[in-house]
Amino acid sequence: MNIAVRDAKEADFPCDALILPIFEDEGMAPYKEVDQRLDNLPSKLMSSGEFRARQAEVFLLHTYGKIKPSRVLFAGMGKKGEATRERARRAGGKAASYLRELRGTKDIALSSANFHSLPPGDFVEGALLSQYRFGTYKKEENEKGLKSLTILSGEDWKERIKWLETVEAGTRFARDLVNTPANDLTPSALAEAALSLKKAKVRVIEKKEAEKLGMGAFLSVARGSHEPPKFIVLTYENAKAKTKTPPVALIGKSITFDSGGISIKPSEGMEKMKYDMAGGAAVLGAIKAASELDMPVNILGILPAAENLPGGSASKPGDIVRTITGKTVEIINTDAEGRLALADAIGYAARSNPRAIIDVATLTGACSIALGNEAIAMMGNDDELTGAIKAASEDTNERVWRMPLYDEYKEYIESDAADLKNSGGRSGSLVTAGYFLKEFAGNTPWVHLDIASTAWTDKDKPYLAKGATGIGVRLLLSFLKNLKA
Ligand code: BES
Ligand code: MN
Numbered sequence: 001m002n003i004a005v006r007d008a009k010e011a012d013f014p015c016d017a018l019i020l021p022i023f024e025d026e027g028m029a030p031y032k033e034v035d036q037r038l039d040n041l042p043s044k045l046m047s048s049g050e051f052r053a054r055q056a057e058v059f060l061l062h063t064y065g066k067i068k069p070s071r072v073l074f075a076g077m078g079k080k081g082e083a084t085r086e087r088a089r090r091a092g093g094k095a096a097s098y099l100r101e102l103r104g105t106k107d108i109a110l111s112s113a114n115f116h117s118l119p120p121g122d123f124v125e126g127a128l129l130s131q132y133r134f135g136t137y138k139k140e141e142n143e144k145g146l147k148s149l150t151i152l153s154g155e156d157w158k159e160r161i162k163w164l165e166t167v168e169a170g171t172r173f174a175r176d177l178v179n180t181p182a183n184d185l186t187p188s189a190l191a192e193a194a195l196s197l198k199k200a201k202v203r204v205i206e207k208k209e210a211e212k213l214g215m216g217a218f219l220s221v222a223r224g225s226h227e228p229p230k231f232i233v234l235t236y237e238n239a240k241a242k243t244k245t246p247p248v249a250l251i252g253k254s255i256t257f258d259s260g261g262i263s264i265k266p267s268e269g270m271e272k273m274k275y276d277m278a279g280g281a282a283v284l285g286a287i288k289a290a291s292e293l294d295m296p297v298n299i300l301g302i303l304p305a306a307e308n309l310p311g312g313s314a315s316k317p318g319d320i321v322r323t324i325t326g327k328t329v330e331i332i333n334t335d336a337e338g339r340l341a342l343a344d345a346i347g348y349a350a351r352s353n354p355r356a357i358i359d360v361a362t363l364t365g366a367c368s369i370a371l372g373n374e375a376i377a378m379m380g381n382d383d384e385l386t387g388a389i390k391a392a393s394e395d396t397n398e399r400v401w402r403m404p405l406y407d408e409y410k411e412y413i414e415s416d417a418a419d420l421k422n423s424g425g426r427s428g429s430l431v432t433a434g435y436f437l438k439e440f441a442g443n444t445p446w447v448h449l450d451i452a453s454t455a456w457t458d459k460d461k462p463y464l465a466k467g468a469t470g471i472g473v474r475l476l477l478s479f480l481k482n483l484k485a
């Protein structure tokens with residue numbers, strides 16, 4: 001969907017549908033001219049209670065040529081005093097999804113006259129995100145969709161539109177990767193996707209080189225599959241960022257399919273495990289957008305990509321592997337593969353002395369036990385960094401909730417035969433997974449974001465259709481934007 005801006009009056013702008021955001025306690029007052037030219041029908045609808053402007057409620061009216069827009073869509077914003085940025089996003093998502101399903105509605109407009117203290121950009125962001133469908137394998141999904149959204153405003157929107165469009169494109173890129181099934185999205189295909197980014201340097205470390213580098217944990221995950229593992233490294237350097245500024249390392253778990261390996265998962269619902277590379281997709285989406293926006297930061301992106309299958313040479317419970325840091329790990333459960341891949345990725349990242357390491361991973365089933373689908377579980381070793389992520393999460397409503405990493409959790413993952421074991425059992429498995437990763441970050445400020453319960457939604461949300469959510473892209477971008485040089 002194309003975004004444009006036009007300094008025009010609501011009643012005079014020709015379009016298939018005009019969206020009018022309306023607050024419950026304000027009614028049609030801000031749109032006097034539209035109301036009058038429609039014979040006050042809009043305000044009558046409100047006084048009769050047929051449309052009450054509740055949060056994300058919508059109401060469509062045809063205009064019979066009385067004003068230039070063929071239709072108006074009232075978008076309920078709820079009470080003025082309860083307005084939040086997320087509510088605006090949801091109202092935008094609801095309105096634009098509604099119009100997406102109408103036949104013949106392609107070009108729509110949005111009045112920006114009545115947002116009060118809310119930035120209208122959030123409404124537009126919700127509208128943009130709501131249009132995504134995964135259409136690669138289903139033609140009808142590709143044929144629907146709105147063509148343009150014109151914001152009626154006298155202000156300069158250039159920068160804001162560039163941001164909104166680029167961030168949405170990054171999110172869409174991530175969602176497509178996550179939705180793509182594992183037969184097509186192999187580790188090699190993920191490497192190709194990384195190579196498609198024009199403004200980042202990409203180096204793919206193949207199995208042989210990974211062996212030389214000592215990535216025994218990462219490589220152990222791929223042993224059961226015929227798909228070769230790919231350790232994907234991206235660098236984005238911005239001339240405006242001082243060349244000497246150490247990079248932010250963004251690491252994304254990139255298991256293109258997680259069957260569990262020899263510790264195989266139950267077959268019920270296993271098809272969803274194609275989304276076990278959502279962390280990697282979020283990192284790619286964020287780097288794509290950050291580079292297209294020429295953000296003044298240096299980024300080191302790492303996607304340890306592999307497929308976790310139970311083949312004849314697969315890793316077995318009891319196997320011991322050596323990581324890039326020299327630490328050894330006893331594999332108790334081959335289904336705890338994410339932390340094996342991430343251990344080598346974090347160890348590798350730490351070598352370039354980054355200013356921070358952020359890993360994003362669909363790491364544990366326990367994440368949804370703890371938080372449901374409502375927040376990312378965050379763990380970290382540095383209050384300033386976790387604070388910055390928290391701020392970004394409030395900005396985007398990609399919510400994070402911090403979990404503790406008490407020293408006592410160390411005992412849970414102590415092995416008799418190796419330095420660590422990869423599973424501490426059921427109790428505390430969300431945080432023991434985090435603790436395991438912490439052991440590889442050393443003194444580098446590090447934060448772990450478990451997106452296992454938020455990267456995929458089984459039901460439609462106000463501005464996210466079911467399937468991959470692209471979570472992490474907006475969060476990381478907001479974090480990078482706020483970063484001090
Ligand atoms: N990819 C899974 C975690 C997961 C589960 C993500 C459900 C999304 C939905 C991860 O590799 C895994 O299998 N974790 C195990 C670890 C356990 C064996 C210690 C888990 O959490 O059950
Ligand atoms: Mn697993």
Ligand code: ZN
Nearest residue numbers: 255258276338
């Ligand atoms: Zn996994």
